[in-house]
Amino acid sequence: MSLFAIIFPSLIFVFCLFIHALIWRLRFPANRAATLFIIFVLLPFIAGGAYALLSSSAAVRLPGLETQEWLAAGLLQLAFASAYILTYPAFEALSPSLVIVLLAFDRGGIAVKDLSGFFSDKALIKPRIKDLLDSKLASERDGALSITAKGRLLAGFFAFMRSFLGLPKGGG
Known part of the structure; x- marks a missing residue:
């Protein structure tokens, strides 16, 4: 397994955290759960798909991953996203x-x-x-x-x- 399969989803997750903070500072969304899902699940899925397409292209030489590494990277990103989305209410709520x-x-x-x-x-x-x-x-x-x-x-x-x-x- 390539180290890139761990680094890539980690970087995507950190990038999503910055997007999350930016959106929350600009305009606090009414439906926070849906917004978190879009930021932490849909955007990385789209980014991963775009990266996979670019790295498989002969015109662009990006570090590529094997299919099983893409699946592992996707699962790692999903684990990060799930843990964060489930933990987020504790940050927001007045416990x-x-x-x-x-x-x-x-x-x-x-x-x-x-x-x-x-x-x-x-x-x-x-x-x-x-x-x-x-x-x-x-x-x-x-x-x-x-x-x-x-x-x-x-x-x-x-x-x-x-x-x-x-x-x-x-x-x-």
Whole structure:
């Protein structure tokens, strides 16, 4: 296996990170999951296909890969992309555990009694509702949330998996 089969998808992934940061700084997308999929899966697939076509051309001499190396490089890129896309919500969300860690880090420690002031509906609940509405997992009418068909499908999958794994319905 060529080292290029590891370097190429790694460079593509880093390039995708820069594209991601640029897009997020210019205009925060409403459908972040779809945008991440486009940036980290579709663009590398297109770039890899274009590179494969160029490297197989007699007119352009680029370092080429064997078919199995292209497949390995594609799988590595897909692994990078999947790991990042699945991890991204943790960067974006205001996780109570993360807030506590960051507060303790910034201040060199924090008293437990001082934590309650950092957790309000505005900080915790409203962003989650906005995420559900933006993702079309829920809809809002007259101040009440309703789960959409897409939301029911997702909730059903998670309920099934929690049951399958023997996890309690509302716990972790």
